[in-house]
Structures are given as structure tokens and as C-alpha cells.
Amino acid sequence: MYYEEDDMLMLSGIQHFAFCPRQWALIHIEQQWSENLLTIEGQIMHRHVDEPSYRQKMGDIVCLRAVSIASRELGLYGITDLVELHPAPKSSNTITHPRYPGHWLPYPVEYKHGRSKRDNTDAVQLCAQAMCLEEQYSIRISSGALYYGESKSREEVEFDDALRSEVRALSFQMHQVFASCKVPHAEKMPRCRRCSLMDICMPQSAHTASASSYLKRNLYEETT
Numbered sequence: 001m002y003y004e005e006d007d008m009l010m011l012s013g014i015q016h017f018a019f020c021p022r023q024w025a026l027i028h029i030e031q032q033w034s035e036n037l038l039t040i041e042g043q044i045m046h047r048h049v050d051e052p053s054y055r056q057k058m059g060d061i062v063c064l065r066a067v068s069i070a071s072r073e074l075g076l077y078g079i080t081d082l083v084e085l086h087p088a089p090k091s092s093n094t095i096t097h098p099r100y101p102g103h104w105l106p107y108p109v110e111y112k113h114g115r116s117k118r119d120n121t122d123a124v125q126l127c128a129q130a131m132c133l134e135e136q137y138s139i140r141i142s143s144g145a146l147y148y149g150e151s152k153s154r155e156e157v158e159f160d161d162a163l164r165s166e167v168r169a170l171s172f173q174m175h176q177v178f179a180s181c182k183v184p185h186a187e188k189m190p191r192c193r194r195c196s197l198m199d200i201c202m203p204q205s206a207h208t209a210s211a212s213s214y215l216k217r218n219l220y221e222e223t224t
Helices: 013-019 021-028 037-049 121-137 161-180 190-194 203-223
Strands: 055-058 061-065 068-071 076-079 082-087 095-097 100-112 143-148 153-158
Touching: 013 021, 013 121, 013 161, 021 161, 068 121, 076 121, 100 121, 121 143, 121 153, 121 161
Parallel strands: 100 143
Antiparallel strands: 055 061, 061 082, 068 076, 082 100, 095 100, 143 153
């Protein structure tokens, strides 16, 4: 199945969807958004990363910022943080660049302000970027990297069959939810505490503890 241009969804949303389909739907269907410290820190990091005019050669590696990508198979489009071009022998799996002679193998790098995660919420976004590049250039990309600002370190991600299947499944589910125009039901999870949409998603749950504490504190003060 291939999606038409009007049906394409934002690639960056696959991370939101993997984290919580309801969060993704609130953002991409209902157009709701709220900031917290984590989202602001992420914006600051990407402000320095997403510079389209930035081109730099570091040794043998060419660094390309803000490369536009898309996949008709996944129905996703977006902009990469960084695509490194690694020199490689000429083959059907390499590309050329008008400004840099030779043959190159793209290596996507996604910047995250936090730390490495135990799940695949970051990895699926990076893999989706690689799959877009593969479709655009008819190549195969075996790995990429996630750079975490908190630890200032890279974590290499292998784009194996399992991860690729997860990306395809998530993108398909995203299109299904978007077509339905229905926001999935709320489900209270431990990760909800880290979500900037907590007050929008579950306002009663978000304020129950603080309201209870306030009443107890003030009632206690009035009776003493």
C-alpha cells in the first residue's frame, strides 16, 4: 500500500504514538499542545541542530542538517536532525552528492535531550527516517545513532527486521486512528507523569493529589 501526498502524516509523531496513542491523537487530531520542562529543553537543543544551511565535513564524513525526507509506503514525511554521509566504495547501496565527489552511505542521527530509554520510542523514529531515505534513494541502511544530550553520548541503533516491522505497524495504526478522527481513551500509566499533556488528557487525575493536599493542609490549619 502506498499513501497519497494528502494522506501523509508527520514522521516525528511516530515517537509520540509509540509513547502513547492518545497523546499523539491529542496533538495531531485535536491540535492540542502544552509545554513542560522536557519539551522546552528539547526545543532548545533542536534550535541549534536543525539548521538547513549547515554543511560541514568532519574528516571523511559529511554532515547534512535538516534533510527533507518522506516515504509513500509508510505515509510519513519529516525533516532529519542530521544525516552523516560516510565514504564507501561505489555500489548499488551508495549515493552521490553534487557538492562532494565520491560515493556515500547515509547514516541518520537523531538528537534527544534526555537519556537512553529502555523501550523503542526513540528507535522507531530513527528507523523511520532510515526507511524514508532508503525509499528515496533505493538503498539499504543498516544502522544509525541516537545522541542523548543528558549523557552527551551516542547510542547506535541497528535497523533489524523486528524494528522495521514495528515501524510499519505503528505507521499503519497512526493512519487508522487519524482516519477515524477519534482520540483513544485515557489510560493512567506511570509514564503519564512525564507527559506535558497530563492536564489536558486527564485534568481530574492531574489535580486530585494537589487539591487533596491543599484541603487537608488548610482544614488542619483552621482547626488548630
